[in-house]
């Protein structure tokens with residue numbers, strides 16, 4: 001097998017140990033930071049609150065938490081373990097493991113599907129990242145100061161209705177991501193991230209503190225945490241499942257790629273657990289910061305993808321130091337989005353390198369520019385083409401724009417499907433000995449429970465949710 005080039009998204013954190021030529025993470029913490037950088041992103045701060053609002057709150061949150069615990073964490077463990085055992089990029093890891101265990105070559109498709117999903121996700125992820133960039137400017141320019149919820153809503157509506165402005169910010173976001181992936185993540189940048197991510201966490205806490213000072217904190221809290229199952233639909237359950245995959249960056253080989261850099265003596269179970277908890281806490285805190293504002297300003301929790309852009313600025317406009325806090329918040333949101341976006345472009349670039357022998361710079365440019373071009377469809381979905389529903393003849397897709405469809409197909413179909421096959425691969429196909437070695441939790445009750453979850457619970461849960469939704 002040809003030697004793989006070092007994965008720069010993780011390479012700098014990796015010390016060149018490698019007898020085999022494959023670099024390794026310098027520590028467990030380095031892995032946790034990189035994996036959390038991929039996991040914590042727009043999914044936590046933008047998507048989680050708005051889909052929670054659209055799906056009625058508490059009951060949805062409960063299902064989401066169950067999906068994280070019963071499906072997300074086991075699949076993350078499996079994905080990292082497969083990656084560590086394979087030791088290559090996802091496609092080649094699958095190829096290697098399948099041939100080693102005498103399995104079908106078709107397992108390689110798992111890596112292929114992940115790459116396509118990355119491509120599709122980044123095309124709309126970048127447009128939303130562009131919104132965050134635009135809001136850095138809005139905040140720094142003092143546009144939120146004393147603004148009413150109506151004028152904040154109008155500001156957001158104005159942004160969405162203007163394709164050229166959206167295109168400008170989407171382009172800027174993609175340029176940032178392409179530049180970083182083309183050069184490889186420098187250690188300087190990584191150090192910066194290690195400071196900026198905790199800062200983002202601190203700022204979300206400030207926002208939760210502000211939310212506590214409003215008279216609607218109780219209302220927001222109970223919206224999030226008291227389940228009302230009459231508000232939960234089967235599509236809501238599928239959305240919760242899909243989001244568990246989306247927010248943990250699962251089912252597409254990203255964690256597999258990261259796992260291939262994990263030293264053998266690090267506990268995968270503990271590490272996956274830590275990353276999942278960090279990710280979940282950030283999402284819940286974002287919800288706690290946002291819903292009290294929704295209620296205290298008489299807004300609709302189901303306002304859709306604009307939710308955080310229509311609520312948080314109201315708070316920034318009223319609180320002392322709001323210009324500073326607001327600007328900082330959106331800068332950090334951009335940083336979180338960029339670190340996730342890097343992990344989405346990386347597999348595409350790696351594939352170009354391995355299959356087509358295209359170098360990193362050109363790979364990042366070709367991949368990035370195609371994704372950028374595809375992003376234009378999302379931009380148009382928000383304005384000129386907002387009435388265009390390409391699959392509107394199917395009841396399920398009624399009223400869905402191209403943007404909605406991209407989101408739906410990747411998060412609700414491709415990722416759970418990828419996750420299902422990852423669980424099946426480790427649960428049923430990989431040798432038990434190998435699974436035991438990778439997990440290193442012995443072969444006692446804990447191991448048996450884990451394998452039971454992987455073999456039965458996870459696949460059944462994914463299938464049940466799928467089947468219900470197809471009916």
Ligand code: TRP
Pocket residue numbers: 038039040041042043044121245246247248249250251252254340341343344
């Ligand atoms: N997890 C990221 C978020 O919540 C999005 C993301 C980055 C992702 N890389 C991924 C999702 C890989 C699925 C697969 O914003």
